[in-house]
Structure formats: structure tokens, C-alpha cells
Amino acid sequence: MGSIYNYEHPFVCTDAVVFTIKTQEADSYRKLPDTYLRVLLYKRPVEPYRDRWCLPGGFLNIDEMPSDNICRKISEKSHVDRCYLEQLYTFCDLDRDPRARVISISYLGLMNEEESKKYQSDAVWFTVQNTSDRRPVFQNKELIITEPDFGFDHFGIVKMALGRLQSKILYSNVIFHLLPLEFTLTQLQNAYEAILWKKVPTANFRLKIIGLVQETDKYTSDKGHRPAKLYTKK
Amino acid sequence: MGSIYNYEHPFVCTDAVVFTIKTQEADSYRKLPDTYLRVLLYKRPVEPYRDRWCLPGGFLNIDEMPSDNICRKISEKSHVDRCYLEQLYTFCDLDRDPRARVISISYLGLMNEEESKKYQSDAVWFTVQNTSDRRPVFQNKELIITEPDFGFDHFGIVKMALGRLQSKILYSNVIFHLLPLEFTLTQLQNAYEAILWKKVPTANFRLKIIGLVQETDKYTSDKGHRPAKLYTKK
DNA sequence: AGAATAGTGTCTCTAAGACAGTATATA
């Protein structure tokens, strides 16, 4: 079966939808230290889809695992060391890349705020916010991105990753990849609400998640109110 | 960026884990018309892994969608027209094929018993049964297959597909793809139990699923006991 | 009546949701 070596076969690339949570407001001029979900995008420097916003990723080498490929791309683009990755979906549409048949193995990536600060200038964190009809809108200080501003099929990939994250935090532990090693239950709840785009009653939330966390003997030391106990992932 | 055209890139293939449910016992000599989960395998006629049991699938053509590729392969192998397919996972291990770097886009397939009868002689339906430690064992009239008898990484793919099916029937409607258009609630419960490898109390099961089905005005006409109402998927 | 399969009523326990309450820090 040497015939497999000379048939024209699809190219393979990776794309990563890397989310992070902003839990603390570095800009002290802001009154409300809200918690936002953010996604990593970069402006494409070449054709096709030049100057459109795209996901980090790239062509898969013949001796390379997709997760290594993505770590390499994210590290180049954002100097990030540790990022949780899980496979999301493999996009195979015939016309998703105008150059050739390229299938994309996409990944959902989660990193905490500390890691997310190490990004380069060509990669930008966009807040992922809700609209009235629950479609995501992406925003940074200067820009608002909606569907037509993405390159390739990357808007669809981001939407699927967001849906996966929203459903997966209901029954798994993935949310802890978005938080620092030690966190308060309020931080955890804020992250939960930022992802699900809805408020949950505090008492019920704590009953639900108390079995997933391990309390420490440390407390926050903010001024003017009761300190909060710090927890770690159990 | 013409450089993408002359780099050595991975091959792409598909693999489908097609399940069906045997709800009615054609062999009338058997006393117990038990319900079993079955999976479609075929004995590989060429190297590598010659004579090992493998999943239907094959190399993806450059202008072909994976689902079309799989339908083509299943139709060749089993003359089957309609099969529900959903993407399962893309397997990328560097050494999963000794010939070359081949990534496999795998699919979970579900078909009902009527469709499953149209298989060719080189494809065989194996029952998927439980062992004491909840590992699957595959069996037909002559053979019992366990891990070492599969080719490639196909045992791992089957295990993942089984896990996906087992978790997905708890919160979705996929189970109806395994049943005929009209079915009794007992058939539905038997299928449910055959997939999950455990018994559930009838009253609770019916309360749980009654919202997912639509009753018809038809009944079964078995002899010697009360007829059962036939339902369709809602 | 008896056998066989179909189908239901109801009790308990647990978890989700709503909401009002208490606790502990600083100014």
C-alpha cells in the first residue's frame, strides 16, 4: 500500500481559542473591578484575510503533536508557559481556506490571569461580552469586533469554544484553570458568572461548589470590609 | 505564502464507530430476546495489522468531507443508507500508523436495527458487552475480541465512542437513532440499559423520558400479554 | 384463574432556587 504516498491529501493546521478571566482590575481609576472573559486574537499580517482578526495556530508539522504546535504558536505570540488545552473540534469545510484544502484541529485553551499578562504586541486580549440575543461581541480599548471582522471560519470556532466552556463548567473542574492557585469564593463566582453571562444566588453557588474546593488558612487583606478566606482546587 | 504547497504534511483518514441495537430476536430458538449493543468491525485484508479487527474508514480525499467519506466506506462495506454521524475526536499520535504520519478524524455513528441488517460479509457486527471491571468485550458467534486483536489504535477509539454514547444518552436524544421509527417504551428502556450496562427502575425511567416521546394510537400485537403502546420521537 | 408483559401511585431523599438573615473587617 505504497499508493498513499503520492495522493494529494488535505493540509492540517491547528487553531486555539484561548480564554482567560480578568479577576482583578489593574487600572485603579476604574470604580468597578468587574470580571470579564477574554479571548486571545491577533491581526493577520498576510493574505488571505490580511488585517482580519484570527486565532493563534498554524500548519502542523509531520512529526508534531497539535498541542505542541499550539504551545509553540502561543509562546511565540504571547510568551506563555502554561495553558490548559483540550481538543474542541476538527473543522473540515472544503472552502474554509481559499489557498487549499486545509482542515483545522481546533483546541479550547484556558489560562489564568497571571499567565495571560505575558502577551506580545501582535496578540491582543479581547473581552467577550454578551448581547441581548446572547451572541458574543469582542472588544478592546479601541475596537469592537463582530463576525465579518474575523478571518477564515474563526468566528464559528470561537462560538463553539464559548459554548463548550459554558456547558463544561456546569459539570467539570475546568474553571480552575482560569483562576490563580489561591482564590476566594467570590472570585470563583465572578468567573462563573462572567462565563455563563448570568447571575447566580451566592448561597446556592457556594453549596454547589463547596465540594470542589479546599480551604486554606489564608485570608485576603483588602481594607474596609471582612476578609475572605482563600481556597485552592481540591 | 506558496510555501505551504511543498512541505511534507500529515495524511488524514477517517474512522467510524458505528453502533446499533438489536431489539428483536430473529433466532426464535433463543428463549430470552435480550437487547444488545453492537459495533461494526471488519477484518483487515492487508498489512499493516492484516487480519486484525478494524473500524470502517479510510483516507480522506482532498475534495471530500469526512462524513461523505465514511458514508462511502460504510455503504461499500454494509450497503447502509442512513446513519447518524457526529464527530468524536481527532487522533494524532505520531506512531498510530506504522506507514506514515496519519491523523484520524473519528466519528460516532448510530443506526437502527433495520439499517444494520444490510451488511456485507467482510463486515461483522460484534456485541459490546460488559465485564466485571466495566471494560468492553466484543463477541460474535465464533469470536471474542479483546484489546490486542484490534488494529491500529482502534480499541481506544471504540472505548472513547462507547463512553461518549453512554454519557450522551443521559442528556440528549441520540438514542432514538438506534431505534425504529415506532417503538415501545420497553424497547426504549432495553436500549438504554444495554448502553449504560445497568438496570433502571421502570417507573422512574418512564417519568424521565415521557417528555421526549410522542404517543401514537398504535399498539404491539404480541400474544399472551397486554399490548404495548407505540411511541415516536417527539 | 394463571401467566406474561405493560404501566402507575407514592414515599423518601437530595439538590436547585429564592430570599432573608448574620459576620467581620475598616473608617
Added chain:
DNA sequence: TATATACTGTCTTAGAGACACTATTCT
């Protein structure tokens, strides 16, 4: 004391699980 955030008690309701019960066909 006020204020700001942290944290809890408890009522109600919905669903899961267990189990005993009733219903309808044919022989």
C-alpha cells in the same frame, strides 16, 4: 456608629431512586 463585602439558615419546589401496586391481553 455606618458601610462594604463575606458568608449562612431555611423554605419551597423539582427530580432521582426505590418499591409496591394495578391493567390488559391470551391460554
